[in-house]
Amino acid sequence: MEEYFGLLMGVLFLLFLPGLVITYFWISSSMLRFQLRRNGLDGPQPSFPLGNLMEMYKKVAMLPPHPPTTSSSEEEEVESCSSQISHDIHSTVFPYFARWRKIYGKAFIYWLGTEPFLYIEDPEILKKITSGKLGQKWGKPDVFKHDRKPMFGTGLVMIDGDNWARHRNIIAPAFSTTNLNKMIAMMEHSTTKMLQEWINQVRKGANEIDVEKEITMNAAEIIAMTSFGISQEKGKEVFQKLQAMQILLFKKNRLVGVPFSKFFSPKQSYKAWKLGKEIDELLFDIISSRKKEDRVQDDLLGLLLAGNEEEARDEKKLTRRELVDECKTFFFGGHETTGLALTWTLLLLALYPEWQKLLREEIMEVSEGRPLNSDMLPKLIKMGWVWNEVLRLYSPAPNSLRQATEEIVIDEITVAKGTNMWIDVVGMHHDKDLWGDDVNEFKPERFKDSINGGCKHRMGYLPFGFGGRICIGRNLSLMEYKIVLSLILCKFTMSISPTYVHSPRIMLSLRPSQGVPLILHPLE
Numbered sequence: 001m002e003e004y005f006g007l008l009m010g011v012l013f014l015l016f017l018p019g020l021v022i023t024y025f026w027i028s029s030s031m032l033r034f035q036l037r038r039n040g041l042d043g044p045q046p047s048f049p050l051g052n053l054m055e056m057y058k059k060v061a062m063l064p065p066h067p068p069t070t071s072s073s074e075e076e077e078v079e080s081c082s083s084q085i086s087h088d089i090h091s092t093v094f095p096y097f098a099r100w101r102k103i104y105g106k107a108f109i110y111w112l113g114t115e116p117f118l119y120i121e122d123p124e125i126l127k128k129i130t131s132g133k134l135g136q137k138w139g140k141p142d143v144f145k146h147d148r149k150p151m152f153g154t155g156l157v158m159i160d161g162d163n164w165a166r167h168r169n170i171i172a173p174a175f176s177t178t179n180l181n182k183m184i185a186m187m188e189h190s191t192t193k194m195l196q197e198w199i200n201q202v203r204k205g206a207n208e209i210d211v212e213k214e215i216t217m218n219a220a221e222i223i224a225m226t227s228f229g230i231s232q233e234k235g236k237e238v239f240q241k242l243q244a245m246q247i248l249l250f251k252k253n254r255l256v257g258v259p260f261s262k263f264f265s266p267k268q269s270y271k272a273w274k275l276g277k278e279i280d281e282l283l284f285d286i287i288s289s290r291k292k293e294d295r296v297q298d299d300l301l302g303l304l305l306a307g308n309e310e311e312a313r314d315e316k317k318l319t320r321r322e323l324v325d326e327c328k329t330f331f332f333g334g335h336e337t338t339g340l341a342l343t344w345t346l347l348l349l350a351l352y353p354e355w356q357k358l359l360r361e362e363i364m365e366v367s368e369g370r371p372l373n374s375d376m377l378p379k380l381i382k383m384g385w386v387w388n389e390v391l392r393l394y395s396p397a398p399n400s401l402r403q404a405t406e407e408i409v410i411d412e413i414t415v416a417k418g419t420n421m422w423i424d425v426v427g428m429h430h431d432k433d434l435w436g437d438d439v440n441e442f443k444p445e446r447f448k449d450s451i452n453g454g455c456k457h458r459m460g461y462l463p464f465g466f467g468g469r470i471c472i473g474r475n476l477s478l479m480e481y482k483i484v485l486s487l488i489l490c491k492f493t494m495s496i497s498p499t500y501v502h503s504p505r506i507m508l509s510l511r512p513s514q515g516v517p518l519i520l521h522p523l524e
């Protein structure tokens with residue numbers, strides 16, 4: 001009898017378990033919402049279990065493509081394009097935030113599933129809740145850690161606390177200027193190959209080239225070379241598998257924050273896991289064969305391995321697993337961002353040919369026709385302004401994310417432990433209050449006398465994040481940018497194709513969703 005009773009209780013428990021779990025999620029998120037509201041943080045009404053996801057994923061009306069231009073001369077065409085393309089992109093890429101901001105101001109709470117997110121577009125509030133010792137109370141959101149594990153593993157982007165500090169201290173020296181300078185030749189080699197291909201295509205009569213695709217591919221090749229040496233056969237294989245994984249993960253259903261959503265796409269999750277395992281094995285092999293070599297290779301893996309010598313103390317070493325995850329992190333964190341910075345630049349230079357001319361003149365003045373070297377790169381001053389302005393208008397990393405690891409109380413704001421923070425970088429970079437009336441104009445000269453471009457708040461310009469977690473690869477990226485852009489500008493002038501449709505979209509990064517077809521005119 002007792003056995004039957006036990007069995008019956010077991011069956012009843014299993015039947016009611018889903019209900020209990022759902023009730024738990026519902027009650028805990030309702031309580032948190034009540035607490036946040038009492039603490040003065042309001043926001044749009046969420047529903048259970050999707051939070052505000054429905055409103056966020058509502059179909060956004062596409063921007064109309066350019067009407068076909070009837071002008072005969074190329075100059076007139078460029079002029080008509082540049083006047084039609086608006087850089088006022090915030091409400092296009094984040095329509096829901098633009099809407100909510102009008103109602104609730106520059107700080108409010110919204111929900112991804114049952115996860116609360118504190119939206120911040122006010123640099124002063126950001127400064128207050130993150131500066132000084134408070135910075136240590138923010139980590140990376142747990143909700144994304146699982147989702148992005150196949151990409152970053154336990155690499156620098158995803159880890160927190162003492163473990164993060166240990167990794168950052170070990171990795172930072174690999175990004176020193178002396179080490180980066182050794183990578184110039186790899187960047188030139190890969191880009192020259194791409195440009196030769198463009199010349200061939202133009203000679204064969206190609207009217208236009210989608211530079212987004214080409215530049216991103218080149219950036220991926222460069223980052224794979226500078227991270228773990230793509231020149232070897234195994235490096236190439238890792239590269240191809242990393243690319244396959246990126247496509248796979250991008251397709252994955254992204255019901256972030258919805259309870260149990262990770263079980264919604266088991267087939268894709270399994271494929272990503274399998275690919276991840278294959279990539280790890282290839283990278284483990286590369287590390288093993290590198291360890292047998294006498295020579296230190298000039299890529300990031302080589303430099304990290306050299307710092308990982310036997311005599312180094314344990315806390316100064318990365319395990320093989322950690323090394324593999326850092327290589328993957330460099331690849332995923334580094335290639336798309338740099339590729340997009342270059343892609344948006346080519347679009348803007350095609351729209352503003354006067355800046356093409358200015359940069360070309362600067363390159364000639366600095367290089368006197370010789371290949372660029374590490375002494376010349378810092379002298380490309382105007383190119384630096386253009387880089388800053390492109391990262392302001394079309395920031396490849398459109399947001400930064402954090403999660404409160406403890407309760408944070410500042411003035412009138414209390415942020416409960418576990419609350420996530422979503423910092424709207426695009427919103428800040430397009431805010432008239434911070435930049436003035438010309439906020440949506442392409443004006444690289446605003447960076448001439450100010451590294452902050454004249455922004456009224458020092459935390460209002462954040463293309464590389466902020467605080468201790470600022471991007472570790474920013475100098476590598478700027479170096480690549482200057483080299484690739486100089487090589488392109490010395491070979492071609494460019495204008496925008498009439499088929500171009502201006503449709504910036506967020507797909508993790510800020511991308512031109514329909515590519516960037518440009519008409520290239522060889523200079524020689």
Ligand code: HEM
Nearest residue numbers: 157330333334337338341397400464465469471472473477
């Ligand atoms: C234009 C190019 C780039 C942009 C716009 C960019 C943007 C960013 C941003 C915004 C963050 C901070 C994220 C946060 O606050 O949560 C970041 C962090 C990071 N970036 Fe970049 N990045 C670029 C290039 C690179 C490159 C080339 C690499 C590596 C080779 C790289 C590796 C990393 C890593 C490892 C972190 C994590 C740093 C940490 O948490 O300590 N990035 N990047």
